[in-house]
Amino acid sequence: LEKPYAMVCINIIAADSNRDAEFLFTSMQQAFVKLRRGETGQLPPPIQNMDQFWSPSEQYGVQQALSMSLVGDKAKVRHGLQSILRETDADEIMVNGQIFDHQARLHSFELAMDVKEELLG
Helix, strand or coil: CCCCCCEEEEEEEECCCHHHHHHHHHHHHHHHHHHHHCCCCCCCCCCCCHHHCCCHHHHHHHHHHCCCCEEECHHHHHHHHHHHHHHHCCCEEEEECCCCCHHHHHHHHHHHHHHHHHHHC
């Protein structure tokens, strides 16, 4: 290589509203808690209240582990992606999105691609 090449993998949970995206994100948050508890299984469905699910220390650990995740509507995801690209100067991005509902997952990826097109063409 003539110069370093960097790829960044980003969790993106996008929806039509920040509230909807945050609700969808609870599946991934639960999965991380269960992993730390040594529990196995499939991705759980989203829940309304994570505070009833995790302890304060589990919440802290999951929030640290998922701190670079982009969760929100297109505007919030766009702002977050711009920041990450500016900070990392990445040549390539890979998107991950663990969303329980298949249609919501497809919609999230569509919104992420819209943001990518807006930013990078």
